Amino acid sequence: MTTDNSGDVRLAGISKTYGSFSAVHPLDLTVPQGSFFALLGASGCGKTTTLRMIAGLEEPSTGTVHLGEQDVTHLPPYKRPVNTVFQSYALFPHLDIFENVAFGLRRRGIKSVKKQVEEMLDLVQLGEQARKKPHQLSGGQQQRVAVARALINHPKVLLLDEPLGALDLKLRRQMQLELKRIQTEVGITFVHVTHDQEEAMTMADTVAVMNGGRVEQLGAPTDLYENPQTTFVANFLGTSNLIKAEVDSGSGDEIVLKAGDGKLTLPKARCSAPTTAGGTVLVGIRPEKISLTHADDAGEIPAGRNRVSGTIAEASFIGVSTQYVVDSAVCPALAVYVQNVDRDPRLVPGADVVLHWSPAHTFGLDAAQDIDAGIETVEEEAA
Amino acid sequence: MAFVRWFRRHLVVIAGLLTLGYLLLPNVIVTVFSFNKPKGRFNYQWQRFSVDAWKDPCGVADMCGSLSLSLQIAVWATLGATLLGTMIAFALVRYRFRARGAVSSLIFLPMAMPEVVMAASLLTLFLNMGAPLGFWTILIAHIMFCLSFVVTAVKARVMSMDPRLEQAAQDLYAGPVQTFLRVTLPLAAPGIAAGALLAFALSFDDFIITNFNAGSTVTFPMFVWGSAQRGTPVQINVIGTAMFCLAVLLVLVSMAIGTRRNRRKA
Numbered sequence: 001m002t003t004d005n006s007g008d009v010r011l012a013g014i015s016k017t018y019g020s021f022s023a024v025h026p027l028d029l030t031v032p033q034g035s036f037f038a039l040l041g042a043s044g045c046g047k048t049t050t051l052r053m054i055a056g057l058e059e060p061s062t063g064t065v066h067l068g069e070q071d072v073t074h075l076p077p078y079k080r081p082v083n084t085v086f087q088s089y090a091l092f093p094h095l096d097i098f099e100n101v102a103f104g105l106r107r108r109g110i111k112s113v114k115k116q117v118e119e120m121l122d123l124v125q126l127g128e129q130a131r132k133k134p135h136q137l138s139g140g141q142q143q144r145v146a147v148a149r150a151l152i153n154h155p156k157v158l159l160l161d162e163p164l165g166a167l168d169l170k171l172r173r174q175m176q177l178e179l180k181r182i183q184t185e186v187g188i189t190f191v192h193v194t195h196d197q198e199e200a201m202t203m204a205d206t207v208a209v210m211n212g213g214r215v216e217q218l219g220a221p222t223d224l225y226e227n228p229q230t231t232f233v234a235n236f237l238g239t240s241n242l243i244k245a246e247v248d249s250g251s252g253d254e255i256v257l258k259a260g261d262g263k264l265t266l267p268k269a270r271c272s273a274p275t276t277a278g279g280t281v282l283v284g285i286r287p288e289k290i291s292l293t294h295a296d297d298a299g300e301i302p303a304g305r306n307r308v309s310g311t312i313a314e315a316s317f318i319g320v321s322t323q324y325v326v327d328s329a330v331c332p333a334l335a336v337y338v339q340n341v342d343r344d345p346r347l348v349p350g351a352d353v354v355l356h357w358s359p360a361h362t363f364g365l366d367a368a369q370d371i372d373a374g375i376e377t378v379e380e381e382a383a
Numbered sequence: 384m385a386f387v388r389w390f391r392r393h394l395v396v397i398a399g400l401l402t403l404g405y406l407l408l409p410n411v412i413v414t415v416f417s418f419n420k421p422k423g424r425f426n427y428q429w430q431r432f433s434v435d436a437w438k439d440p441c442g443v444a445d446m447c448g449s450l451s452l453s454l455q456i457a458v459w460a461t462l463g464a465t466l467l468g469t470m471i472a473f474a475l476v477r478y479r480f481r482a483r484g485a486v487s488s489l490i491f492l493p494m495a496m497p498e499v500v501m502a503a504s505l506l507t508l509f510l511n512m513g514a515p516l517g518f519w520t521i522l523i524a525h526i527m528f529c530l531s532f533v534v535t536a537v538k539a540r541v542m543s544m545d546p547r548l549e550q551a552a553q554d555l556y557a558g559p560v561q562t563f564l565r566v567t568l569p570l571a572a573p574g575i576a577a578g579a580l581l582a583f584a585l586s587f588d589d590f591i592i593t594n595f596n597a598g599s600t601v602t603f604p605m606f607v608w609g610s611a612q613r614g615t616p617v618q619i620n621v622i623g624t625a626m627f628c629l630a631v632l633l634v635l636v637s638m639a640i641g642t643r644r645n646r647r648k649a
Contacts (some may be wrong), residue, residue: 104555
């Protein structure tokens, strides 16, 4: 790829307030040319408002929007080299598929649209349906028309507002791969708004997690997952076990913490909270990073691993793995996912166990935050 | 037994046909009596078949003049009421302003007002203003009472329109004028057409308000009323039948176009 940066999206100090309500707090964001960028968050977190400000459908209260070198803050939507795939598609019901796709070309005064439209419809595998009306197509087909209608204009940036929200799970997975393929093929900057964390992680190169009108954390999906900086990110992306612990001593690169009677070790680089001796920190660990050993075999656990002892409260077998809920003195209901390689028949509810994991997989968060941030919202969306 | 079973199975169809007959019987009478050759001045008793009236529809003095006047008034009233009513409907649905709810209710008041009361008070208004009664006072009155109906029809349509469609048009390089012409207007068209048809029908056959505010001008409904005192020419039935057939023809043509377009699209 060349060093063309005309597809960069740069938001500087952009914010949106309605009366006394701040939908988006001043935020700076740069989306590099050609990248697949996701804005992830629960409903009402300001992600759609941010997208609409890039599209020009919403005027920012403060700040500027740049596309490449061009300041587009005060340009109306029809003068921006940006196209949107709307939530529920917004296809024109009075026009057939062909005319829907040709709409943008015709408005720009292009006379011979037939060839381009037919190529575009073939790309999304809808060549046969050109003369049908939108309501005669299935949800997945309508979704592809919406993508074709936007992409045919070769926008600098394609904005996607929850484009897969109305599709069933199987079709959604299929369209995720399809969109990713199209993005790689055309090399256009995609900005994708979604509340589905799996969707954001599978599709995007960079994810910005938004909460309450602010960007909580921005980074590559693996970064966000392995090294969350806030409790919201830790809980919203996947599941995290968060254990309240007291800072005992900080020596070199490692911090030693006291949780109940036990000691936990945490690399200093993976702790986003201030660590003064005597202060509290939330120790985080992902459920699949934890190993489970029966209390009788506790001696076999290698030294240097973080340990917590507890009792199995629930065990559910789900094929590839077994998911345990373990009650412990330091934290109620710790989640543990164990791959079903060698199943230990003693690991049943009521059994005493030792949970242990590598200190390198531990992360530390500021204990001043709401420990449950991001949990309810996920359940609400799933319902 | 067999008859009872047959009757029960077809009860819905029979009831439907009877109702349809009840609805259309007056039209049949109008049509049949347009071929009558009455004795004397009144066309109330069937005498014998004749096409005399059809051969000479304007044979009655002043009738075709009043018909043409009624058609002119109906066309202008439809245009005026549709234009104003559509704008009002869009304003009521799309914009938030003070007293929007109050305005919305006030618009419907003329529909609830007894027509004869409105007619009398309109006359008072025109007389006090010193306006000469005639074509213009009739037109103003017609536009006024058609407005509420147009607003109702268009408003229902505009309310069901997704504002995102217009945003999508803007996103696809359509400026405000293009967005209105290419997306907003075609989507609202069925509601506007329904409002316009209603306005035309209401204006064309209005008698009460027109009678009060016409001065010496005579519209077609006034002519029919006036002639009914002295005798009813067969030509009235001819005009009635012709208009009925024209309406049926328009409906059939629009249906045929609709099915053909759908078949081609599919």
